Amino acid sequence: MISFLSILRRKKTNKLHVVVDEIKSALQDLALPEKAAFFPRFFKAGKGGYAEGDRFIGVTVPDQRKIVKEYWQRISLPEIAELLSSKIHEHRHCALLMLVNKFEKARSEKDKNDIVSFYLNYKKFVNNWDLVDNSAYKILGRHSFETENEDLLRTLAAEENMWSKRMAIVATMFYVKKGKFELLKELALYNLHHPHDLMHKANGWLLREMGNKNEAELFSFLKTNYHTMPRTTLRYAIEKMDEDLRQDFLKGRI
Structure with a gap:
């Protein structure tokens, strides 16, 4: 029998996925097939490249920033963590741009410290030059x-x-x-x-x-x-x- 606590945990997990799924869906709607074909070559994601295995859906940075503007205030750090852990490059890039916005608008030193700690804890996902540079x-x-x-x-x-x-x-x-x-x-x-x-x-x-x-x-x-x-x-x-x-x-x- 499923316990009441398990149900609560599942609801919390499902709620966590809602915003992330919305963002992923919005990005997919903006994806361009020609960019999806070009980006892996540009970012050296092929065999032997510095970003071998990185995956792209073909969303330009200006379009990513539109999504960031829409969602950065709504998304929480746990949700950013989920987005940043994605295998899709544009998901990770959007997550980092939202994190930058949160840091720049943070009102307390605690919030800033939390964001820096978060960044360092998840830096293994900051694994291409544009992700680092932005x-x-x-x-x-x-x-x-x-x-x-x-x-x-x-x-x-x-x-x-x-x-x-x-x-x-x-x-x-x-x-x-x-x-x-x-x-x-x-x-x-x-x-x-x-x-x-x-x-x-x-x-x-x-x-x-x-x-x-x-x-x-x-x-x-x-x-x-x-x-x-x-x-x-x-x-x-x-x-x-x-x-x-x-x-x-x-x-x-x-």
């Missing part, structure tokens, strides 16, 4: 900056998992936007020679952002390190520089 600096970077807890990002940078390392360097974007560059330089050097191209690009991108804020800082960093940094990192870092200066770096004349 969430890490807005949650982890801001939290680290505002609480002066830079060791949070140092810990991530030291993990073996590449996505954790990318979270760390991308999170320094919040520091860069505030004109603070030391943590970025430290973490870029820490993983400067990581074997994966995605880390080379991330390091170069953040260095370029530093240059957009203060080109003298970028010049000084590159002058010391450019001879030994991966070519991709250098090219990303100098992308916005004057063409003559770019060529000087590329040809080793600095």
Whole structure:
């Protein structure tokens, strides 16, 4: 015989699924077959790719943001957890965008801390570059900056998992936007020679952002390190520089 407690638990579970199922259904309605065919190639989800096995239904980011706008206030953290645990890429991306909204609108430090803890507990599902780039600096970077807890990002940078390392360097974007560059330089050097191209690009991108804020800082960093940094990192870092200066770096004349 099914107990009354079991019935209550089942009702609670079913209620948890309602909003998540609505979101999944809404995303499916916006799915485009041509995008579903293209995204696995773009995000390297094929055999041997960095996102091998990731699945896509073909929803564009602007359309995902429409769903996020509709549901982020209604969805709870347990429901976000269910969505974030999905094998479907767009489900996970929407879950993270909703989490960002919740963090940015959180009124108490407890709520912010809960969201950061949630993010770290579920970070194994933040496993592609767009998922990292659209969430890490807005949650982890801001939290680290505002609480002066830079060791949070140092810990991530030291993990073996590449996505954790990318979270760390991308999170320094919040520091860069505030004109603070030391943590970025430290973490870029820490993983400067990581074997994966995605880390080379991330390091170069953040260095370029530093240059957009203060080109003298970028010049000084590159002058010391450019001879030994991966070519991709250098090219990303100098992308916005004057063409003559770019060529000087590329040809080793600095």
